Amino acid sequence: QKEVEQDPGPLSVPEGAIVSLNCTYSNSAFQYFMWYRQYSRKGPELLMYTYSSGNKEDGRFTAQVDKSSKYISLFIRDSQPSDSATYLCATLEYGNKLVFGAGTILRVKS
């Protein structure tokens, strides 16, 4: 079993839709949670960083963490074609290495 499971997609949605991206993790010691966006041929770009259960909002993006069920989500409101990218979830145990999900390919159609 992988430490972080993420559906690779691709996920295709129309412009303006609400997008839900999800990951599950197995290690209850993970304390920090991140979402990265990666455009083709570019490095992953940090979108959200949180270390507690609950919601964190930044513009059109909301990260949600449920430690009891080991489930993390990223919601994108009013999705735009420019949001088309690969979204990677990542988790971190203090003092340990960052573990990435496989990434979900998102396509927003105009």
Add this chain to the structure above:
Amino acid sequence: DSGVTQTPKHLITATGQRVTLRCSPRSGDLSVYWYQQSLDQGLQFLIQYYNGEERAKGNILERFSAQQFPDLHSELNLSSLELGDSALYFCASSVGSGDSPLHFGNGTRLTVT
């Protein structure tokens, strides 16, 4: 722009050769990480340095080595290259070690022919 600089952007070399990839971390960041990304493997952690010292090791081959210099820039050396080493190599940096988010450069695309 993440502030992490990687050079070169592209590298094409032959099997059996040796190459060096260079990374300059964000100003103020003490940790440098190296990741390999290939189509079928996703992002694989190779190695981490913190303030010049090796801090963590991942799935790094013995043919690969890295170091972090006093000015905090880092180099990843890949030797006896094989076709399977063709991949994107990313450097990332963070302020601390173990609880800070990572910021990635745009990578070096290595093609081994």
